[in-house]
Amino acid sequence: MSDISEIFEYSKNKTRVLVLSSIPSVAKLLKEVLDFNRKDFDYFLKEGSSSTHENDFVIFETSDIENAATFHPNIVLITDEIPTENLDVLLKTIVSGGVLIYPENFEETAQNSENYFRKLTFGKSEIQNLNGAVTLKTEMGSIPVNSTDENFLRNIEGIKLLSQQFGVMEEEFYEPVIGF
Incomplete structure (x- = not known):
């Protein structure tokens, strides 16, 4: 599955988690933390993919806002190097009741979302x-x-907040970070 519409179709009954970042280490650390804490999830990352029908969560990694919007995410992490222009395109597609995790410099853009x-x-x-x-x-x-x-290090707090959405608390988060 490489086409975004195929990935969306596959994941429409799952909790879709988006990592909007151009820093590969962000998604790699998230995967490391979740694996370490034995959380089950599917993923479509720049460095590979794994998909099953049993897992409730699916993680999608991209730096392309248009692709990200097509994913209709439930949970989103945006890292601080992503430009704020056109971000409203993505924010309109976050599922109602979802979660947006964003850096402080995106405050105005995030708060203006309808x-x-x-x-x-x-x-x-x-x-x-x-x-x-x-x-x-x-x-x-x-x-x-x-x-x-x-x-990468500037965005660790965002990765920690995202990990908490999977039930990984602070102490459980830092243990795999030490070896990363």
């Missing part, structure tokens, strides 16, 4: 880099991470 869905905003993650050792400052304390990709 669709009814929960809006969860996230700030940039606090990162400390001392001599190449990167740590993430969290409510649980400093967490070491292997990545030095600042674009």
Whole structure:
């Protein structure tokens, strides 16, 4: 299944989760966290796909807003490098009662949406880099991470909020992050 209309048809009775990002590590970390916590889901990511008829959730990754809108997502994570222009096209297609997770710099665009869905905003993650050792400052304390990709690290809070939609709480989230 590579055509977006085929993917939508396949997933129309599932909870459709969209990762709107041009940073491949975002969807990879989400998959890692969900696998680590034994959550069942299907996915169509840039790095591969897996589909069954048993799983309730399906994750779709794209950086193309038009493709994203065709997916009619229930839950959306938008990362901070995505441009805000034309975002209203996507926001109109989020299923009523769904969830939008977005960076602080999208506040005005998100609040102007006429669709009814929960809006969860996230700030940039606090990162400390001392001599190449990167740590993430969290409510649980400093967490070491292997990545030095600042674009990716800035969006960790959004990935955490998205993981919570799958029932993964904060402590369960950071354990796989340490090894990522």
